[in-house]
Amino acid sequence: MSIFIVRRLGTMALTMIVVSLLLFLLLEINVEGVAIKVLGPYTSEEQRNIWLEQHGYFRPVYIRYFEWLGHFITGNFGESVRFKTAVSDVLWPRLGNTGILGLATMMVVVPLSLALGVLAGMREGSRLDRVISVTSIITTSVPEFASAVLLSAVFVFYLDLLPGTSSMSDGFSLVQLVLPVMVLVLYDFGYVTRMTRASMAEVMMTHYIRTAILKGLPYKTVIMRHALRNALIAPFTVIMLQINWLLSGVIVVEFFFAYKGFGALLLEASLNQDIFLIEACAMIAVFVAVTTQTLADLGYTYLNPRIRFA
């Protein structure tokens, strides 16, 4: 098991290094471009050269890369051009905000979709299964930008029940979280439901479940004791992957509701060519992606004895 963990962590580190190298080559290899992004397009060449000299941009590329990597590992992301402050000052609070949004979404999505998925998968082809399956297909196929407009038309403009934006400028507000979470849940729960349903349906087809039923065990016991634990392994991985989606996939929702989160920050950074902020956001996104992936793998191995120590 420990060898497996070490190997997984190794892969994770390697992925991050490859991505960091790509990111560096993409954004920092053209030093002139860096100076223009930092100092603005109206600066003279002289000003740019002074800045580049001061910041060591005329040294060999590999030295710059390792220094840059070292700064990253120690959490020194440089200064944001747009915000005129250290990137970490902007990044962590925004990441925290998206964390709150993600957590709230997960708190609804996980119980809801597991329950619906199990109910649907328990008796494949039943009326309940059909209703749940069709609903989840419909909700998942409506993109967030459409459901955001629809929900805000209903709840903000027509019913006047909920606030139209969620910038939380006066501090945290639960009611401002409702609409973004609603949009995200609406989009996401169908997917997880269907994965759970598929997994549950597959388990229900297995011989041991059939045996258990034929043996005369109460249906409830069959489900709770024998089916659930096996059926929930696949959804676990899917749910872990949703965390990754929640980090970068929320751009639309954050933009629409002016929620000050990581997705909106990533968008703002790229629209404004805020180079160090883009680098930091990209690395964070990759880190979260590989971490959740690794955790999903580890968890999967732990839950499923058949592939343990694989």
Add this chain to the structure above:
Amino acid sequence: MTKELKDESGKRIHPYVPELCEQLRKGEVDRREFLRTVTLLGVSAGAAYAMAGRILGEPVTKQAIAAETPKRGGVFRSSMQVQEMTDPATFDWTQKSNVARHIVEYLCRTGADNITRPYLAESWEASDDLKTWTLKLRKGVKWSNGDDFNADDVVFNFKRWLDPKTGSSNIGLFAGMVEEVDTGKKDDKGNPIKTKRMIEGAVEKVDSHTVRLHLSRPELAIPENLYNYPTAIVHRRFEEEGGDLSKNPVGTGAFTLAEFRVGERAVLKRRGGYWDDEPYLDEIRYIDHGDDPSAGVAALASGQVDHVYEIDVSQIDLVSRLPNAVLNEAVTAQTAVARMQVDKEPFTDIRVRRAIQACIDHAKILELAHRGRGAPAEDHHVSPIHPEYAKLPPQKQDYALARKLLAEAGYGDGLKIKIDLKATPAWELAAVQALKEQLKPAGIELDLNVMPGAQYWEVWDKTPFGFTAWTHRPLGVMVLNLGYRSGVPWNESHYNNPAFDKALDEATGTLDVNERRKKMEVVEKILQDDAVIVQPLWRAVFTATSKKVRGYQTHPTFYHQLNKVWIA
């Protein structure tokens, strides 16, 4: 020698004032133009209104319509982008200046009625040749750090604006105070690199509260230029004390910066001890809702804000239907131009530019892209609401001419060009789409390269063909001096025509609006004939406020003047 004219208080009156009175009597200038020009010449706004009233037989003050008494206190919450706000001299967005506007102030103030009045300058006088301007500064104004506001502050600001190291667009605005010098360096091609800097002695401190400007050529719009958004007066030790307004918000304004988070919000609190009447509001709060125009409306609809910085023309129906909101409209000289860089292929050939121009039906684009709200433009960037606007013969859509010109230029088989433009506001995209359709019948295929706003502003002065938004300025000559004079920083089309510069100089130095109009006719004609820009329309602009907001007027340039605004 002519006899010096004086007013009741013994102050010298510009010799042109009596003539203006005569013109107003004869109906040669309208009331607005009269008020504007006499106030520019140093007559106080009150006296100017009184003069106009006497001449036109109107009551001096209009009867108050609303009997409501303004209420003190309250918070004004506005949905507007909060951007970095380091140095007022280099502001390039009105939004930046709107947060700063409540902290630092200007020498003059142009109201929502397009009339410029005294502000930190108590009065001003121009010499008869309009080359010397004397600004009398207001006494008893204190900076928020306790220092007295005086001539040193103003001199410091002028020197800073006109120093090429500052990188301020004001260098183009005060062209008469600037000279071009050789830096002694050469560029890659061996041409000498030239830079613009202030002429030695162009700004003179006369006494502790008087400053005199010496210009190399006549300039009419000095007071108006002194309310352009990068001309806020910062403290004389601004640079010594860090040169960052958001970190060290020292100003003469009524508010101080209590909280400032770029991209999130800015909070301004009334500081007390203001030199003028204290504003009614206790607090102004700007909340950043990002780039999505619908977010501001949603925030207004649910009562999260009292004001939205700008309402897009596509949203006006929605806002009019909101029960708690008021839609405000202002007629402006705001526009956007499809400008061609005259030194880049294929636009080096004037026949190509003229062919493009010949395809355009301006009124149709106005209707398609801006729902007809505004006025069609005429490719010379002078608006009918500008006082010196001269009407030229109407332009006609003429595809035969376009095809002929293209064939002569060697594009008889068709021309393929690409235009860079911003994705927002939506009307800009719609206008360029309409442009594309209008170019098609002449065999010109226009590719649209739509990009986010910030990305467009990276290339706005570099792209060969781009669609650039220009804000409203109170006089027609102002934007021409900023954007079309040879070699100025914002000359995005690289237009370089000595005849145009000369004609513009003459118009800029002419006080008489009728004379100036004649000279503008030449200027407009040159620019139109050189086909540097295709300018489809002048737009009306909109803002929205909640029904609780009183005394708010939409400024044509979205400048926020909130000292008389109150919350019911």
